[in-house]
Amino acid sequence: MQAFKTPKYNRIMTLQETLELHVKAAIKALFQSELTSVEFQATRKEFAGDITVVVFPMLRVVKGNPVVIGEQVGQYLLDNVELVKGFNVVKGFLNIEINDSYYLNFFQSVKNKADYGFVEQKDDKAVMVEYSSPNTNKPLHLGHVRNVLLGYSVAEILKASGKKVYKTQIINDRGIHICKSMLAYQKFGQDETPTEDLKGDKLVGNYYVKFDQEYKAEMAELVAQGQSEEDAKKNAPLLLEAQEMLIKWEAGDKEVVGLWEKMNQWVYDGFEVTYKNIGVDFDTYYYESNTYLLGKEFVAEGLKTGVFFKKEDGSVWCDLTEDGLDEKIVLRSDGTAVYMTQDIGTAIQRIKDYPDVGGMVYTVGNEQDYHFKVLFLILKKLGFDWAKNLFHLSYGMVDLPSGKMKSREGTVVDADDLIQEMADTAEEISNDLGKLEDYNEDEKKSLYKTIGLGALKYYILKVDPKKRILFDPKESIDFQGNTGPFIQYTYARIQSILRKADSDNIATTSVDDAIVMHEKEKQLIKQLELFPEVIQNAAEQHSPALIANYTYDLVKEFNSFYQNISIFGADTELEKSFRIDLSRLVSQTIKNAFQVLGIEVPERM
């Protein structure tokens, strides 16, 4: 059941807003009562009408039989509102029929807008959206893919809704885990360098796995010598060496820092290739190695103002018990920074760098729900007014049937491999269908990638971010039904129609044309009319899934129209032109919707 929500964007008064005023007037005229709001929903297909007023809530103000009240209000609307051409009442539902001219006028007013559904930038305050935020010791996997797709899409949706947006990430470029792969490389690497077949991030990731293997072997040996497992964990020589390396790094040891810079650069180069492959980008980057010091400064500041307190051993804490949470450490007893310190520093640094930012979105997995709750609270306590506009875009893990993905054990679905597999599948299907014989190899390759990526992105974005995804590599992602390729296919099919219309020089329609709409055409226009509102809702709720599901509904509606009504076989030239105009706006809407999902649309497929 589709309900209509009052739009907040700037546009001509919507149908619902117009009707609301009239329904209120009707209640006033008929019953001398004031309604505070009117409840609307789309009329169910089995009843005549376009929009339905629910009478039940009015009973709080007007006493009586809902059917009788519905009849009276309906009659009033019919007599007083030009838009209304009929009505019927079923139980407590007043179904209103709207004049076709309303829909035709609406259609004519938007049909040539390339940016249909998008709102021009209006807010002076910008939003910073963080996503990806990888560690620099391993390549990106399917979990990162979900993160990156969600973050990128939410950023694009916010832009489309009229916000200024900065896309960013925080790079975990320091710490013991980075030293682990560095150490393994130093010991076993034999000066190996990235090659065309082995990207830098993969190379570094291999040594992270190598470290874990060697480390486990050492542990096993120590246990065999009689140590407890716990002791062996702490005493394994490799781990001690890694810890030593971290200390050297912090002390600025030339050799260690040099290796760190070299290997991180390999990883960054590898990441860039993957990001480009996925089709996402960033406006600005932040590195933990640069922001933790600022965090420490503000911890000191918070100590002075009483936001934090110091324990006997010198560690610094924030007492959140009044807010129903625990005490949280913000600085170690030895004065070094913890995770929270860095995040405080990063947030403040970002506002310093971009003073027009009034809020931030953090795309981070739901295992950090608590962390962000605390972070936001601390920033509020520190007195930053932007702290009230922070949002944790939390999402569920992507698990494999075998359990969690673990980079150090090599049980991950690699991002690059996955994309390649998706393209391969698209190629297979495409070859079976054999529609692209006249495409050259480059064109084909690019198309397979568009379709494969479209399938992957849609598959991930159409579900509620909160839900965890169980990804079975053996069961391939669908290319039929509620999928990216299905929608891309519809787009391509419309392009084919438009090419034909273009070569036939078919005229376009105008407001003055006396068009008689077919039921399917009217349904399509109604669905199109919802799009701007869907963008706004998706922005408010940070939900690409709303866009995906809307687009699917639109496309289903179009396909039904397409299969049941002939476009070029229309009875009159006017009808033909109208159907082509309608198809054009549908394809433009698909394109715009997919743009904010980060999915490309093909001209043919």
Place this chain on the structure above:
RNA sequence: GGUCGCAUAGCUCAGCUGGAUAGAGCACCUGCCUUCUAAGCAGGCGGUCCUAGGUUCGAAUCCUAGUGCGAUCACCA
């Protein structure tokens, strides 16, 4: 144990301010390509909306309790 999230058809998921007979896709079964691209369309099969109470004219949706799954509660990040 405390806290947070999730639970809807065999499977994957929609279902937004509480509204009419809970919707899609996959899978399975019927039809439809000499006509604008069949990655499609038209239809069939399939439901204890986790359980039990409660609020309401009306509950998948809100409240309470419970069950199951996941996460979290580190001087790790």
